[in-house]
Amino acid sequence: MNLFRLATFAALFGAAAAAQAQTEADALFANKICFACHSVTKADFKRIGPYVVDIKAKYQGQADARAYLKDKILRGSAGVWGPAESSVMPANKVTDAEADLLAGWILTQ
Numbered sequence: 001m002n003l004f005r006l007a008t009f010a011a012l013f014g015a016a017a018a019a020q021a022q023t024e025a026d027a028l029f030a031n032k033i034c035f036a037c038h039s040v041t042k043a044d045f046k047r048i049g050p051y052v053v054d055i056k057a058k059y060q061g062q063a064d065a066r067a068y069l070k071d072k073i074l075r076g077s078a079g080v081w082g083p084a085e086s087s088v089m090p091a092n093k094v095t096d097a098e099a100d101l102l103a104g105w106i107l108t109q
């Protein structure tokens with residue numbers, strides 16, 4: 001395999017891996033019941049928690065955003081979004097790796 005073909009293969013494989021991660025995160029968002037409290041975009045109606053696009057907007061400039069969100073997904077959250085958001089998210093039943101995947105996914109919505 002020459003270098004060009006190797007680079008093409010690596011690029012395609014990278015894209016496929018990224019697409020795979022997106023699909024997995026989409027499935028987790030549904031299976032772990034996140035969607036019961038969060039809509040992803042404003043096209044959907046407002047649920048008890050903040051829109052996923054608003055979470056992204058709030059944290060996307062923060063260097064440790066992915067680690068911060070992962071921790072919140074694992075442990076739950078209270079009081080950050082104020083009374084308008086009902087303010088409490090209980091700890092979610094996700095593994096460390098699932099929380100990390102979801103945190104990364106939120107930051108790409």
Ligand code: HEC
Nearest residue numbers: 032034037049072077078079080081082087088089092102
């Ligand atoms: C029972 C309702 C409920 C469920 C289920 C839920 N959330 Fe939340 N979530 C909330 C509420 C309410 C807030 C706002 C909490 C606050 O103000 O600190 C929130 C906040 C968040 C935040 C932002 C935390 C911060 O510090 O700004 C993230 C990220 C998040 N949720 C992700 C998820 C993911 C991923 C799932 C599924 C694994 C999930 N949530 C399931 C209600 C829920």
